[in-house]
Amino acid sequence: MLRSLEIRDILIVERTELDFSAGLNVLTGETGAGKSILLDCLGFVLGWRGRAELVRKGAEQGEVTAEFGLPEGHPVRDILREADLPVDESLILRRVNRADGRKTAYVNDRRVTGDVLRRLSASLVELHGQQDDGGLLNEKGHRAMLDAFAENGALLAEVNAAWKSRASARKALAAAQAALAEVQAEEEFLRHSVAELDKLNPEQGEEATLDTERRVMQQAEKIRSDVARALQALGPEGAEGLMREADRWLQGAADRAEGRLDQPMSVLERALIELGEATQGVEEALDALSFDPYALEATEERLFAIRALARKHGVQPDDLGDFAVSLRARLEALDAGEGRIRDLESAVTKADLAYREVADRLGLARRKAATRLDQAMAAELAPLKMERAVFETRVSAGDPSAEGSDNVAFTVATNPGAPAGPLNKIASGGELSRFLLALKVVLSKGADALVLIFDEIDRGVGGATADAVGRRLARVAEEAQVLVVTHSPQVAARGAQHFRVQKRVENGMTLSEVVPLDETERRDEIARMIAGAEVTEAARAAAAELLGG
Structure with a gap:
């Protein structure tokens, strides 16, 4: 409930402090006294859109402070926790408007944004008047009001869960269809690429091995002829032949040289042994340098094929194997895609049926509740001298959503046989106020967390009708705190607390004040x-x- 409101230097209010009680609080005053100013101030501290210039003339800034009581379980407590704001049994809102237009808001002495303030106000105060286009007259909110009246919370939760499952199944199907379409668009490329990779079948590290073999063969081709000539020079036709010829000549002369040739012949023998070893080594090297003349060509062809395929697909040669695996996986997805699509389509069908079943149950509950609501409204309209008026809650088929697949609209016909239509288009000002009041009486269950404000909702009615309006406001006030701005004495007499708005002139300046x-x-x-x-x-x-x- 709203406990107090303090106003300083706002519009023509210099300073006013008000303490409100539970039940029905009435606000009266002569026309032009400034009753709307109090609502302007309350709207300002709650973050509502209102007048641009609020600071009292001559003041540097205006300020409004409102204190609300927050019992356990009040929805505002959750909003405070989400915003990381202090939570207590009292909520103090303060908003300052400086003369230069800057506005600053505080919640429990913590500075907050206008968005946080508006979220809080939506769970604190509900305003009703003859131009109540944001409340009961707004058709967008009628479905939620009917659900609250019908206590459809559990069914709504089921519908919401079924809607999410349906949306999830449709999302999975759409993703699978998109993936399949993407793969199908490149099917020819995939199949050609996989065949090409499978035919070449490159192995990890093969490119480096082939490159080494190619370089070795290229070098061998260049040096083999030199090694062959060296072998020829060392062999029987070369150094070995000459050394053996020299050895024969020395052997023939040794008997007549009286030992002088023994030492040279010994050295020559060792040289022939070393020469044989050298020749053997050169022969082995020459054998190693021998290769199939087509081997170099074959090695180069495979090396170039691997490198070309790697360039084509934008990967490293050693990554071609993994790349082939990924392409095969995409092909497998393509081949298995149609089966998966069928499975997902089946899941969507099941989710649609589950949603439709629970949405139909919710729709049936809404239609039954609509009948009860219409009956309750008829009972409330009769004492308000509108027994000939017809209130009808229309439940029609709508687009599926998380709240079901029904549209709900409150319609009225003010006289028998007259066409029914929206509240704000069919009813006159006085009739409209009574329709709104009757609706609020019927729908007031569960509104105890809100402060309900009725702004001249009794305009255009008097006598017994005004008395009926007052009695119904008092009934609403049994469930919730009510603040009503009224010109009707019958309504004012029902108040638990009464405030009067009055003007006074001080030092040539008109000031407004609110007096309990x-x-x-x-x-x-x-x-x-x-x-x-x-x-x-x-x-x-x-x-x-x-x-x-």
Whole structure:
């Protein structure tokens, strides 16, 4: 509930401090006294859109502070926790408007954004008036109101869960279809590439091995002829032949040289042994340098094929194997795709059926509740002198959503046989206010967390009808705190607390103030509302009778 409101230097209010009570709080005053200013100030501290210039003339800044009580379980507590703001049994909102237009908001002495303020206000206060296009007159909210009246919370949760499952199944199907379409678009490329890779079948590290073999063969081709000539020079036709010829000559002369040739012949023998080893080594090297003349060509062809394929697909030669695996996986997805699509289509069908089943149950509950709501409205409209009016809750087929597949609209016909239509297009000002009040009485269950504000909702009615309006406002106030701005003495007499808005002139400046009334002052104010400018004893007696009733 709203506990207090403090206003400083806003519009024509210099300073006002108000303490509100539970139940019905009424606000009265002469026309032009500034009753709307109080609502402007409350709207300002709650972050509502309103007047651009609020600071009182001559003041540097204006400020409004509102204190609300927050019992356990109040929805505002969750909003405070989400915003990392202090949570207590009291909520203090303060908003400052400086003369240069800058506005600053505080919640429990912590600075907050306007968005946080508006989220809080939506769970704190509900405003109703004859131009209530954001409340009961807004058709977009009628479905939620009917669900609250019908206590459809559990069914709504089922519908929401089924909607999410349906959306998930459709999303999975769409993703699979998109993936399949993408693979199908490159099917020819995939099949050709996989065949090409399978035919070549490159191995890890093969490119480096082939490159080494190629370089070796290229070098061998260049040096083999030199090695062959060296072998020829060392062999029987070369150094070996000459050395053996020299050895024969020395052997023939040794007997006649009396030992002088023994040492040279020994050296020559060792040289022939070394020469044989050298020749053998050269022969082995020459054998190693021998290769199939077509081997180099074959090696180069495979090396170039591997490198060309790697360039074509933009990968490293050693990554061709892994690349081939990924292409085969995409082909397998293509081949298995149609089967998976069929499975997912089946899942979507099941999810659609499950959603439709629970949405139909919710729709049936809404239609039954609509009948009960219409009956309850008929019972409320009769005392408001609108027994000939017809209120009808229309439940029609709508687009599927997380809240079901029904559209809900409150319609009225003010006279039998007259066409029914939206509240704000069919009803006159006085009729509209009574329709709204009857709706609020019927729908007030569960509204105890909100402060309900009715702004001149009794305009255009009087006498017994005004009395019926007052009685119904008092009934709503049994469930929730109500603040009503009224011109009706019958409504004012039902209040648990009464405030009067009045103007005064001080130092040539008009100021507005809000004054709480005691019993005598309250009787006089209601008498003024009955009689007008000149309050008579008869008016006072009538006021006392209203207060006593």
